[in-house]
Amino acid sequence: MKRTPIFEAARLVFQRDLTLAWRRWDEVTQPLIFYVVVTTMFPLATTPDLAQLRVISGGVVWVAALLSSLLALEALFRSDVEDGTTEQWVLSGQPLGWLLLSKVAAHWMLTGLPLVVMSPIVGTALGLPFNAWGTLVISLLLGTGTLSILGGIGAALTVGVRRGSVLLSLLVLPLAMPLLIFGARSVGMVMDGESPAGPLQLLAAIFFMALSLGPLAMSAAIRISVEN
Amino acid sequence: MDLQKFFEMGGYAGYVWSAYGLTALVLIWNWWAARRSEAEAQTSAQRRSELSREPRS
Amino acid sequence: MWLWFHKLASPPHAYRLLGKMAPWFGWPALILILTATWWGLFKVPPDYQQGDAFRILYVHAPSAWMSMFTYVVMAVAAAVGLIWRIKLAHAASAACAPIGASFTFLALATGSIWGKPMWGTWWVWDARLTSELLLLFLYLGYMALRASFDEAQRADRASAVLAIVGVINVPIIHYSVQWWTTLHQPASVTKMGKPSIAAVMLVPLFLMIAGFQLYFGWAISRRLRGEILRRERNAGWLKEAS
Numbered sequence: 381m382k383r384t385p386i387f388e389a390a391r392l393v394f395q396r397d398l399t400l401a402w403r404r405w406d407e408v409t410q411p412l413i414f415y416v417v418v419t420t421m422f423p424l425a426t427t428p429d430l431a432q433l434r435v436i437s438g439g440v441v442w443v444a445a446l447l448s449s450l451l452a453l454e455a456l457f458r459s460d461v462e463d464g465t466t467e468q469w470v471l472s473g474q475p476l477g478w479l480l481l482s483k484v485a486a487h488w489m490l491t492g493l494p495l496v497v498m499s500p501i502v503g504t505a506l507g508l509p510f511n512a513w514g515t516l517v518i519s520l521l522l523g524t525g526t527l528s529i530l531g532g533i534g535a536a537l538t539v540g541v542r543r544g545s546v547l548l549s550l551l552v553l554p555l556a557m558p559l560l561i562f563g564a565r566s567v568g569m570v571m572d573g574e575s576p577a578g579p580l581q582l583l584a585a586i587f588f589m590a591l592s593l594g595p596l597a598m599s600a601a602i603r604i605s606v607e608n
Numbered sequence: 609m610d611l612q613k614f615f616e617m618g619g620y621a622g623y624v625w626s627a628y629g630l631t632a633l634v635l636i637w638n639w640w641a642a643r644r645s646e647a648e649a650q651t652s653a654q655r656r657s658e659l660s661r662e663p664r665s
Numbered sequence: 666m667w668l669w670f671h672k673l674a675s676p677p678h679a680y681r682l683l684g685k686m687a688p689w690f691g692w693p694a695l696i697l698i699l700t701a702t703w704w705g706l707f708k709v710p711p712d713y714q715q716g717d718a719f720r721i722l723y724v725h726a727p728s729a730w731m732s733m734f735t736y737v738v739m740a741v742a743a744a745v746g747l748i749w750r751i752k753l754a755h756a757a758s759a760a761c762a763p764i765g766a767s768f769t770f771l772a773l774a775t776g777s778i779w780g781k782p783m784w785g786t787w788w789v790w791d792a793r794l795t796s797e798l799l800l801l802f803l804y805l806g807y808m809a810l811r812a813s814f815d816e817a818q819r820a821d822r823a824s825a826v827l828a829i830v831g832v833i834n835v836p837i838i839h840y841s842v843q844w845w846t847t848l849h850q851p852a853s854v855t856k857m858g859k860p861s862i863a864a865v866m867l868v869p870l871f872l873m874i875a876g877f878q879l880y881f882g883w884a885i886s887r888r889l890r891g892e893i894l895r896r897e898r899n900a901g902w903l904k905e906a907s
Contacts, residue, residue: 530830533830537826538810540814540819541814547806547809547813550802550805550809551806554802554803554806554838555834555838557799557838557842558838561842561845565845565848569848586837597826601823601826604823605819605823618716618717618718620718623781624706624720624721626778627721627724627725627778627779628706628720628724630771630775630778631724631728631771634728634767634768634770634771638767638880641763642884642887642888642891643887645887645888645891645892646887646888646894647891648891649892649895652895653895
């Protein structure tokens with residue numbers, strides 16, 4: 381029997397997830413709405429004064445993006461584990477890490493990417509100046525990508541746990557603090573007139589590290605969760 | 609150093625003593641919790657081996 | 666050599682060995698800690714800058730050290746358990762967690778108490794304290810994950826993955842927090858950890874660290890014995906135990 385080449389298998393997983401999401405697209409928009417709602421909470425909780433909000437705008441956009449992404453990540457593997465698809469992947473003989481990575485990539489496209497696209501708009505509502513848009517978008521692209529991988533590891537570990545969403549956040553958020561620091565501060569730096577190159581490069585380094593090591597951890601975690 | 613100065617800790621008595629006091633508490637807790645964890649495991653292991661020795665009816 | 670290693674990993678043997686080792690850790694630990702306390706509180710003269718408040722260093726720094734040391738031990742044990750499938754290693758990892766979390770809590774509490782006379786506030790977002798706080802979150806997450814599984818084997822292996830991911834992250838977290846604090850130079854740049862102090866004032870510090878390390882050895886031995894008993898279903902050797 382001819383074995384499917386790995387890129388083909390990964391592409392199939394990717395397409396399947398996109399198709400499934402297309403059929404339930406309200407699940408895709410919910411994190412986005414949550415994102416806007418959370419960012420709205422901050423001016424309501426503090427002040428309508430844009431000059432004051434500007435100081436924390438980068439941070440608020442980043443925190444809201446992290447929380448919204450996490451919310452969506454909880455269900456990443458749940459349905460696949462329930463209906464046995466994940467077991468098939470484990471048994472298929474394909475490199476499990478690639479399949480999982482492609483699933484995470486599809487998930488990111490559906491949740492992380494829309495958040496990044498929305499971020500300049502949401503940021504501007506908090507007083508973020510136009511010159512910070514580029515940094516915001518780049519930092520969030522790298523950050524949400526890394527978070528999807530970290531969240532994928534966490535989701536794989538907690539897939540069988542009842543009410544696992546809080547546990548997932550508890551596990552992933554401390555690991556995501558460096559992302560928050562470098563990402564939000566890079567936006568702050570560009571608003572202060574400094575170059576954000578340093579933290580952005582660090583974000584990129586962390587992202588590539590997650591990209592290379594993450595699938596390993598994810599496949600180990602999935603195997604643990606799926607084995608009986 | 610006389611006893612009075614020792615207790616006062618140059619005016620920082622509250623801070624120094626509470627810090628050392630907390631340290632003592634944490635160390636004592638570790639001692640107590642470790643022993644309790646071991647003792648609990650011993651009693652339940654004993655119970656388990658007793659049950660397995662009981663003849664099945 | 667491998668035979669000894671294999672023997673060590675066998676639960677009944679390890680159980681007996683740990684039982685014999687524990688007092689050899691415990692008593693020296695007690696002596697060292699008491700000596701360090703007396704030395705640090707009594708013998709060392711007050712610091713010319715911080716007065717007597719600097720004596721908190723002698724409990725804060727060793728706690729912070731132990732919090733990080735224990736996490737690394739926990740992660741290494743977890744990795745050994747995961748890679749070579751040695752149950753004893755997983756048990757050791759589980760035993761480390763509450764010990765490490767308590768040291769982290771102590772480091773935070775003593776650091777906070779020290780901060781009040783030094784900087785005037787009970788909490789300050791400096792690199793050391795913030796890193797310790799994040800480390801506490803990592804410990805709590807590890808323990809929460811362990812607790813969420815009914816099956817010991819799954820709990821072991823899942824938390825092992827988490828511990829390994831965490832330990833890789835710890836240097837990143839440290840560096841990022843460090844970088845974050847340098848962005849805004851505080852008015853008084855007081856280095857909390859190690860002010861430049863004379864060698865004689867470092868003696869109680871090293872004594873305390875040594876004492877804490879031995880204490881860790883004692884606590885791990887006792888907890889690990891408990892973990893071994895909990896995990897052993899074979900009643901055979903249990904009858905002779907205790």
